[in-house]
Amino acid sequence: MNAKLKETILNPIFKGNPITVLVLGICSSLAVTVTLKGALVMALSVIVVCGISSLILSLLRNTIPGRVRIIVQLVVVAMMVILVDQILKSFEATYAIDKQLSVYIGLIITNCIVMGRIEAFALGNKPWPSFLDGVANGAGYGLILLIVAFFRELLGSGTLFGIDILNRFGYVPNNLVILPPFALILLGCIVWVQRSIQKDLQEK
Amino acid sequence: MNTNNNVYTIIYTTVIVVVVAALLAFVSQSLKGKQEANEKADTISQMLTAAQFGTKAEFQKQGNAAVLAKYAEEIGEAFLINENGEKVADLPLDQVLSPKELKRQNYNIKGGANKTGDAAIPVFKFKNGKTVVPIYGAGLWGPVWGYIAFEDDLKTIAGAYFDHESETAGLGAKIKDDPTFQAEFVGEKPDFSGAKVFEIVKGGSPKEADGSETIDNKIDAITGATMTSNGLTDAINVWLTAYAKYFQGAAPAEKECCGEDCEGECEGEECDNKEVEE
Numbered sequence: 001m002n003a004k005l006k007e008t009i010l011n012p013i014f015k016g017n018p019i020t021v022l023v024l025g026i027c028s029s030l031a032v033t034v035t036l037k038g039a040l041v042m043a044l045s046v047i048v049v050c051g052i053s054s055l056i057l058s059l060l061r062n063t064i065p066g067r068v069r070i071i072v073q074l075v076v077v078a079m080m081v082i083l084v085d086q087i088l089k090s091f092e093a094t095y096a097i098d099k100q101l102s103v104y105i106g107l108i109i110t111n112c113i114v115m116g117r118i119e120a121f122a123l124g125n126k127p128w129p130s131f132l133d134g135v136a137n138g139a140g141y142g143l144i145l146l147i148v149a150f151f152r153e154l155l156g157s158g159t160l161f162g163i164d165i166l167n168r169f170g171y172v173p174n175n176l177v178i179l180p181p182f183a184l185i186l187l188g189c190i191v192w193v194q195r196s197i198q199k200d201l202q203e204k
Numbered sequence: 205m206n207t208n209n210n211v212y213t214i215i216y217t218t219v220i221v222v223v224v225a226a227l228l229a230f231v232s233q234s235l236k237g238k239q240e241a242n243e244k245a246d247t248i249s250q251m252l253t254a255a256q257f258g259t260k261a262e263f264q265k266q267g268n269a270a271v272l273a274k275y276a277e278e279i280g281e282a283f284l285i286n287e288n289g290e291k292v293a294d295l296p297l298d299q300v301l302s303p304k305e306l307k308r309q310n311y312n313i314k315g316g317a318n319k320t321g322d323a324a325i326p327v328f329k330f331k332n333g334k335t336v337v338p339i340y341g342a343g344l345w346g347p348v349w350g351y352i353a354f355e356d357d358l359k360t361i362a363g364a365y366f367d368h369e370s371e372t373a374g375l376g377a378k379i380k381d382d383p384t385f386q387a388e389f390v391g392e393k394p395d396f397s398g399a400k401v402f403e404i405v406k407g408g409s410p411k412e413a414d415g416s417e418t419i420d421n422k423i424d425a426i427t428g429a430t431m432t433s434n435g436l437t438d439a440i441n442v443w444l445t446a447y448a449k450y451f452q453g454a455a456p457a458e459k460e461c462c463g464e465d466c467e468g469e470c471e472g473e474e475c476d477n478k479e480v481e482e
Contacts, residue, residue: 034373065213072220079224086231090238092268095246103370156374175428178374 008133012140019144020191021201024112029145029187030180032104036161039149041088041097043142045105047135049080050114054122054134056080061123073118074109081109113137148186152177241268247300248275254351254365255334256390259383272298280331284324287313289449292324301326303349303367306340310439313446325446334362337447341439344431346370348379348439352389358455364389366436376432388423394444395421396451401444404433 018024025046032042056076057064064072085105088098098105108114117137122130153159156177158166167173176182195201206212249263249271257278263271282295301309309325311318328336333356340349350366364386366379378385388408394401401421408424411417425433 063207063216065207065216067208068213068217071217075220075224079228082228083231086235086239089242090235092242092245095239095242096264099246100373173374175374178372 005129005132008129009136012133012137013143014140014194015198017140017144017194018113018116018137019141019187020194022113022116024116025141026184026187028104028107028111029141029148030183032101033145033149033152033183034156034178035100036146036149036153037097038101039142039145041094042101042104042108043138043145045084045088046108046111046113046141047138048084049077049108050117050138050141051131051135053077053080053114054118055127055131057118058122058125058127058130064123069123070115070119073115077114077118078109081106084108111141113141144187144190147190148183151186152183156182243302244300245271247302248272250365250367251275251300251328251336251351251353252278254363255330255336255353256363260365278330278332279328281329282326284326285447285450287323287446287449289447289451289453291327295326300328301338303340303347306338306349307347310340310442313442323446325443327447327450337443339439339443341435341442343368343371343379343435344376344429345372348432348436350379350436350439352440352444354451356456358451359393361389361392361394368432371432372429375426376429378426378429379432379436382426385426391417391419392421392423393419394440396444396448400437400441401448402437402440404437404440406430 012018016022019026019029028042033039053073053076057073060072060076085098088094088105114134117134121133125133150160153161154165155174158164158171158173207216245268249260252258252263252271252274253260255278257274263274266274276298279297282297282299283291284293284295286292308320309323312321312323313325326338330336334353335356335358336351336353338349338351340347342348346369348366348368348371350364352364353362354360355362366386368377368380371377371379392402398421403422404425405422406425409418409420409422
């Protein structure tokens with residue numbers, strides 16, 4: 001694997017993370033991070049949608065008429081989102097979690113990361129790097145989701161993946177943590193940590 | 205090749221939309237059976253949870269097949285009733301009503317513009333004497349629905365389970381996720397003669413002098429979820445009112461109060477007194 005491909009994969013995970021650096025996909029990261037399980041399924045869904053849409057559109061990139069390219073992108077992304085939703089609904093194991101995430105799976109289509117990466121990367125690059133870029137951006141998004149969900153589920157419900165951790169010690173779950181504003185506070189803290197490590201992101 | 209001319213653009217978009225639509229239609233059709241099976245098993249496990257055959261988490265662990273088997277084993281009778289509380293049609297024992305169907309019935313009960321026909325609401329009687337009825341209404345962000353199980357006297361609530369589409373996780377969603385909220389319903393008696401059949405209000409009703417829960421038609425609402433609690437109260441009131449006539453008609457007659465020696469003279473309170481005296 002050459003250095004450029006490696007950069008494509010590693011950059012979105014930390015240095016160019018879609019949530020903390022590009023500040024994309026904030027809405028859904030506030031909504032689905034109440035439980036770790038929900039965040040995990042959401043993260044995997046975004047990885048699949050992002051990766052495969054990037055791949056398809058990169059394959060089509062030379063044939064897409066410039067004037068309707070956004071519409072073509074939308075059609076492909078929407079198709080992927082509906083496919084993921086339908087498949088989640090069809091398995092016994094994922095049916096309950098799909099029900100819990102309800103509209104947010106469908107709303108992946110409005111997640112700026114997907115369209116953003118297609119527009120910025122997939123339409124100008126070969127299929128394989130585009131696919132990796134989509135997957136890596138989905139993973140970068142998912143990583144932040146899991147970090148936020150870890151704290152929210154632990155402090156808000158006293159559990160992790162539904163398994164009781166704190167409640168047995170008499171912990172009283174904090175309702176503020178459950179509410180979306182707390183996710184924003186946590187995100188702020190993550191951005192703070194990242195910028196103190198990565199000094200070049202700091203504004204002078 | 206010029207990808208910007210009009211004919212090309214129109215043909216290109218048409219082809220892509222048709223291909224995507226065909227693919228989605230195919231996938232949707234081929235997965236439909238599985239999805240409906242999942243929904244049905246989910247609905248059945250909610251009814252079984254309401255009737256206290258186990259907890260929702262247990263049923264989820266056991267899987268669809270076990271849930272269906274348990275239901276087939278326990279269900280005694282299922283039928284539809286009209287607004288006068290009369291039985292109008294039998295339901296096949298393996299059929300339950302999906303939330304979509306409940307939504308339609310909800311419009312029919314309430315009347316108004318969305319009414320599609322006469323209300324025909326289901327009653328599910330289990331072999332152990334419990335009767336389960338559904339409720340449906342509007343929560344804060346979307347519909348809420350659920351199942352309430354009654355003891356065989358059709359007056360006392362034996363259990364309840366609620367579900368929702370998009371109530372706030374950790375607050376309104378507790379109607380589904382918090383077993384202690386659902387447990388509050390157990391033993392309460394809806395008041396079919398009063399202004400409100402059932403109420404979910406702040407604080408519920410004061411406890412009895414000895415600290416035990418009062419048996420009445422009020423339970424404590426969920427902190428931070430007033431709108432969901434109110435919505436659920438409305439849903440329960442609308443639906444239980446629709447069942448009121450059936451409950452009154454089908455409730456077992458009060459026990460014969462007097463022995464052989466009272467020769468049919470006794471009625472009502474007199475009899476009760478007599479029995480106490482004896």
